[in-house]
Amino acid sequence: MRVIVIGREGQVARALAERAPAHGAKAVLLGRPRLDLADPSGIEDILRETGGDLIVNAAAYTAVDQAETEPELAEAINGIGAGVAAGAAAVMRVPFIHLSTDYVFDGSLDRPYREDDTVNPLGAYGRSKRLGEEAVAAGIADHVILRTAWIYSPFGRNFVKTMLRLAKDREEVGVVADQLGSPTSASDIADGIFTVAKNLLERPQDRALRGVFHMTGAGFASWAEFAAEIFTLSARSGGPSARVRPIMTADYPTPAKRPFNSRLDCTKLETIHGIRLPSWQTSLASCVERLIAEMRESGVS
Numbered sequence: 001m002r003v004i005v006i007g008r009e010g011q012v013a014r015a016l017a018e019r020a021p022a023h024g025a026k027a028v029l030l031g032r033p034r035l036d037l038a039d040p041s042g043i044e045d046i047l048r049e050t051g052g053d054l055i056v057n058a059a060a061y062t063a064v065d066q067a068e069t070e071p072e073l074a075e076a077i078n079g080i081g082a083g084v085a086a087g088a089a090a091v092m093r094v095p096f097i098h099l100s101t102d103y104v105f106d107g108s109l110d111r112p113y114r115e116d117d118t119v120n121p122l123g124a125y126g127r128s129k130r131l132g133e134e135a136v137a138a139g140i141a142d143h144v145i146l147r148t149a150w151i152y153s154p155f156g157r158n159f160v161k162t163m164l165r166l167a168k169d170r171e172e173v174g175v176v177a178d179q180l181g182s183p184t185s186a187s188d189i190a191d192g193i194f195t196v197a198k199n200l201l202e203r204p205q206d207r208a209l210r211g212v213f214h215m216t217g218a219g220f221a222s223w224a225e226f227a228a229e230i231f232t233l234s235a236r237s238g239g240p241s242a243r244v245r246p247i248m249t250a251d252y253p254t255p256a257k258r259p260f261n262s263r264l265d266c267t268k269l270e271t272i273h274g275i276r277l278p279s280w281q282t283s284l285a286s287c288v289e290r291l292i293a294e295m296r297e298s299g300v301s
């Protein structure tokens, strides 16, 4: 299986590259400046020249707070650009796998969100990702949209790396305890994507396999619980650690509003695609261990 990945340095893009061999797949990564989702004109030609069995869009504008001041750019990349890439997949007659987010929901429900629950993004990033979902569905019938959340990995920028950095010179970190969600490993997402890809290619006519699915690490946590677990695991490996002071969202003002309830119900993915990601704690342990080992090797711990 030859998979074209849109995105090169991002967390999921790099995890797809790293996990491809384990699935007998080849991942071909395309990124800026060659493929720029903010510049639709060249997208179809580059994807066609590259050629593959399937396209995964792992690129996006992901700066949640910054999106509030440049919503047009977020929409160009996450909305219009995603739709153009999906349209190219339709021309190429290959399936298109797209990633979306818990931030399409407003978090007001008191249970985990299902795929057909009403979306109502609270911020510009969420709105741009919602536009992307609509643009992808309009661009190609043969698509899967995977809504995931709270991604961490040894790569790029994420909450785990931020917490380890803060712990190096702080004894205590204040972290919000009233937003709930599911930390999700980029490696686990990559494995899930390869399984979805295999299912799509094996059963091209099976409509049930297509559409929107929720895919997060199993179990739930607040950001404060997530941080506490990061520090426990880090201390165990001899890495930096700090005390977590649980705070309220109101005590941590940010430009973008975030949902209080970001929990996603992943039952549909398990029933239809046979995929259940490991518990967030299990995968977090491998990630933190790896990050501490890398810090030690580079002499910065």
Ligand SMILES: NC(=O)C1=CN([C@@H]2O[C@H](COP(=O)(O)OP(=O)(O)OC[C@H]3O[C@@H](n4cnc5c(N)ncnc54)[C@H](OP(=O)(O)O)[C@@H]3O)[C@@H](O)[C@H]2O)C=CC1
Residues within 6 Å of the ligand: 006, 007, 008, 009, 010, 011, 012, 013, 031, 032, 035, 036, 037, 038, 039, 057, 058, 059, 060, 061, 062, 077, 099, 100, 101, 102, 129, 147, 148, 149, 150, 151, 152, 156, 157
């Ligand atoms: N991070 C998270 O917590 C979550 C992310 N998601 C979604 O999952 C997907 C992957 O996220 P993640 O891996 O964390 O993202 P990252 O922020 O780690 O990486 C984003 C990637 O998108 C690329 N990119 C940004 N703008 C453009 C552009 N104009 N043209 C081409 N490529 C571009 C970046 O390229 P470059 O390397 O050149 O900067 C980078 O490779 C996204 O769709 C995101 O919305 C969903 C839920 C949670």
Ligand SMILES: Cc1cn([C@H]2C[C@H](O)[C@@H](COP(=O)(O)OP(=O)(O)O[C@H]3O[C@@H](C)C(=O)[C@@H](O)[C@H]3O)O2)c(=O)[nH]c1=O
Residues within 6 Å of the ligand: 062, 063, 064, 065, 101, 102, 103, 148, 149, 150, 151, 158, 159, 162, 173, 174, 175, 176, 179, 223, 252, 254, 258
């Ligand atoms: C750094 C920090 C953050 N926080 C809070 C702010 C916020 O509510 C929460 C997480 O902060 P972050 O900025 O890391 O997270 P954020 O950028 O909101 O993460 C989101 O990214 C996008 C791309 C998604 O799609 C979402 O699923 C989600 O992962 O933790 C603290 O309370 N204390 C801190 O020291």
Ligand SMILES: [Mg+2]
Residues within 6 Å of the ligand: 063, 064
């Ligand atoms: Mg952030």
